[in-house]
Amino acid sequence: MIPYQQALRLFVAVELSPGVRRKLMDAQRRLAPECPDVRWTREDALHLTVRFIGDAPVGQVEALAKALTAQAREVEPVDLRVEGLGCFPAAGRVRVIWAGAEEETGDLARLAENVDRALAELGYPSDGKPFRPHITLGRLKEDRSGGAVRRAVEGAAFRGGIEGVDELVLMASDLSSRGPRYSVISHHALGEIE
Secondary structure, eight states, X not given: OOOOOSEEXXXXXXXXXXXXXXXXXXXXXXXXXXXXXXXXXXXXXXXXXXXXXXXEEGGGHHHHHHHHHHHHXXXXXXXXXXXXXXXXXXXXXXXXXXXXXXXTXXXXXXXXXXXXXXXXXXXXXXXXXOOOOEEEEEEOSSOOSTTHHHHHHHTOOOEEEEEEEOEEEEEEEEOOTTOOEEEEXXXXXXXXXX
């Protein structure tokens, strides 16, 4: 239950199965000794972000959910292959460690573009960045490793398996000193017509 607020910090995501989350946690544990300054994502917070919305008035949540339902119906369920590790940015000091997520049909990327357009029509413009499906494993406030974090990540093999995606979720993020806490606001089934 979300406490009463005037606005919510929202994003659109794909939730992950317990099996894939466990494998992601194993990858974190293997990397942790060589990446001491990383703030690792908690298991219950692992997800794939489709679109960050930002602060939205509570009164607009229903319109956002309706737009997501319409877009989700346009794409059939897809399978993501969760594998590979990498860093953002691609060079220099590491800010984010991620696990890759690939989908062969291109339907998830098309869905992300359609969601982006629908949300822009509601007053939430795109940040202009291309959709790069990934799962954030950890963040660094400041990478002082002299390249050791990047070498550890790029030298590690990772196969998380296949993740079936049959819905999008609208989520709220409550930021705190202990890290973000996420709450599902609504579910939006892919390919289903009510």
